[in-house]
Amino acid sequence: xxxxxxxxxxxxxxxxxxxxxxxxxxxxxxxxxxxxxxxxxxxxxxxxxxxxxxxxxxxxxxxxxxxxxxxxxxxxxxxxxxxxxxxxxxxxxxxxxxxxxxxxxxxxxxxxxxxxxxxxxxxxxxxxxxxxxxxxxxxxxxxxxxx
Numbered sequence: 281x282x283x284x285x286x287x288x289x290x291x292x293x294x295x296x297x298x299x300x301x302x303x304x305x306x307x308x309x310x311x312x313x314x315x316x317x318x319x320x321x322x323x324x325x326x327x328x329x330x331x332x333x334x335x336x337x338x339x340x341x342x343x344x345x346x347x348x349x350x351x352x353x354x355x356x357x358x359x360x361x362x363x364x365x366x367x368x369x370x371x372x373x374x375x376x377x378x379x380x381x382x383x384x385x386x387x388x389x390x391x392x393x394x395x396x397x398x399x400x401x402x403x404x405x406x407x408x409x410x411x412x413x414x415x416x417x418x419x420x421x422x423x424x425x426x427x
Contacts, residue, residue, distance in 0.1 A: 287370070287380055293356050300356065303370040305384050306391050308336035308401040310352050313408060314364060315416065316426065323364050323422040327405040336391075336400045364424050368399050 283290065286299045295303075311331040315322040328348055332339045344351045354362065354371060365372045370380055380386060383393035395402055411419060 287374060287386060292359065292371070292374055295356070302386065303374070305368075305370050305394050305399065306336050307366070307368070307394060307399050308333070308405065309366050309369065310354060310362075311336075311338065312401065312405065313416065313419075314352075315420075319426050321364050321424050321426055322420045323424070324416060324419040325401075325405050325421045326408050326411050326416065326419045327401060329408050331401075331405070331407070333402060333405050333407060336395075336402055363426075364422070366399070 282296075282299055282302055286295065287303065290299065292300075308327060308331055311328045313324045313326045313328065315324065327333055328338075328351065330339050330344055330348055330351075331337075338344050340347055345353070352362075359371050359375045362372070367373070368381060370384055370386075373380060381399075382388065383397045383399065385391045385394060388394070391400075394400055406419070
């Protein structure tokens with residue numbers, strides 16, 4: 281059970297697991313492949329093989345860590361280490377003391393606005409199944425320092 285408008289009243293570290301999960305806007309950006317090297321993280325436009333790019337949802341969410349050991353685990357205690365998350369991400373917004381965006385599914389009631397505003401990877405990501413490992417460098421879209 282989710283508390284009414286919990287994102288406005290409950291600190292991230294006090295949210296229940298269902299509330300934490302409900303913050304996910306379904307943009308798919310945390311499912312993009314990241315390469316770490318020499319104090320930097322390169323974000324690619326290549327999505328994990330489990331991401332259904334059309335829906336921007338994991339095709340095997342309950343088993344994702346077993347199937348993809350490198351799957352990103354966003355946790356309450358580590359959220360400040362994920363500087364590669366987009367500024368639009370609900371986890372990042374709340375951690376930075378900002379409000380959820382008006383297009384967020386918890387505010388708008390569905391994910392259509394999020395996709396229409398271009399916040400999801402739906403229209404530009406490619407599956408890692410379609411990109412040979414030797415071509416990954418050609419898909420870098422952002423390089424950030426590791427904080």
